[in-house]
Amino acid sequence: MEKHRGFPYYTKRVLRASLETGTFAHLLHRITGLLIVVYLFLHMGVISLAFINGQTFDDVMVTFSSPFFLVMDLVLFAGVMIHGLNGIRIMLFDMGLFTRKQKELFWGLMVVAIVSVLIATWLVATAKGWW
Amino acid sequence: MVVLRILRYNPAKDERPTFRNYEIGPTAGMTILDALIHIKENMDPSLTFRRSCRSAICGSCALTANGKNLLACNTQLSALKKKRIVLEPLPGFQILRDLAVDWEPFFDKYRAIKPYLITKSAPPAKERIQSPDIRKRYDDAAKCIMCSACTSSCPVMWTDDSYLGPAALTKVWRFVADDRDEATEERLSMVSNEKGVWRCHTIFRCSESCPKDIDTAGCLEFLRKKVVWYSLRGRV
Secondary structure (H helix, E strand, O other), rough: OOOOOOOOHHHHHHHHHOOOHHHHHHHHHHHHHHHHHHHHHHHHHHOOOHHHHHHHHHHHHHHHHHHHHHHHHHHHHHHHHHHHHHHHHHHHHHOOOOOHHHHHHHHHHHHHHHHHHHHHHHHHHHHHHOO | OOEEEEEEEOOOOOOOOOOEEEEEEEOOOOEEEHHHHHHHHHHHOOOOOOOOOOOOOOOOOOEEEEEEEHHHHHOEHHHOOOOOOEOOOOOOOOOEOOOOOOOHHHHHHHHHHHHHOOOOOOOOOOOOOOOOHHHHHHHHHHHOOOOOHHHHOOOOOOOOOOOOOOHHHHHHHHOOOOOOOOHHHHHHHHHOOOHHHOOOOOOHHHHHOOOOOOOOHHHHHHHHHOOOOOOHOOOO
């Protein structure tokens, strides 16, 4: 009996189809979604440090303003933009709009995401005097 | 010359499916189905595949060519623009042999959604009349030939056995949009759950793979919209 169901089957086939716009959007949506959930838990953990020890919290905040964490912030921002904009795309479909134009809509919104990340990078860079 | 790389599998003999290559010289206008028939007649009579009408009406010859679900009979080898063409049976189904899959689960779901006109009012003297405008609403959905290319290409189907799938849901939309049908509420209640419209992830592989160019994902979205409107009014 050949397997034709299940998570490994899904993963293999979805990765094979990942160059198709719709499947690519689906994968990206899942990955950024997971990224945001992981971040939220880390975020809650770090913020709750303030209730335990104010000094530790301040120290951690200093660490977070290092270039590495600022770049990670930009990665997070990119993830949120991609997930959010694709979320809007999916909601438009749910309203019965643009279902024939899903590819153009996806790439159009991704251009918006890229431009917004570039603007955010520029803002961080000028604020930090890297520019 | 074109190399057809075909997935061969005989559950009675083989442990697992394996690819076998067939090199053929394509003639002008040769379709994938022509090539399969050529192989069966001249190179390997054991090759198994389904086909009936050879004119894109019956939907029997649906298969996966270079990762895309399509009809073998209306796709020319030259249209694939490759010297090596990989042919596989439709994904998400049990392979019966080579390119033929077990469609029973697909038709079970199709039967489950009651794919026929349901009326409750007394029949009129002549016929149930419909305006061309209303007919146009489900023009797209009515084109379905049930080849299962959409349902088989759906990544949700690859993980979830219970999902009705795009073909069955498109058929539900076909009857919901039809004003002669009088079971709209019953149909919408049937699909307003995790086995129905809410399982769709809007990946669009169904629309992309439809050989009749039906906006399958779009039909499903219209159905969702209808479910929401009816739920808001407490009718579903």
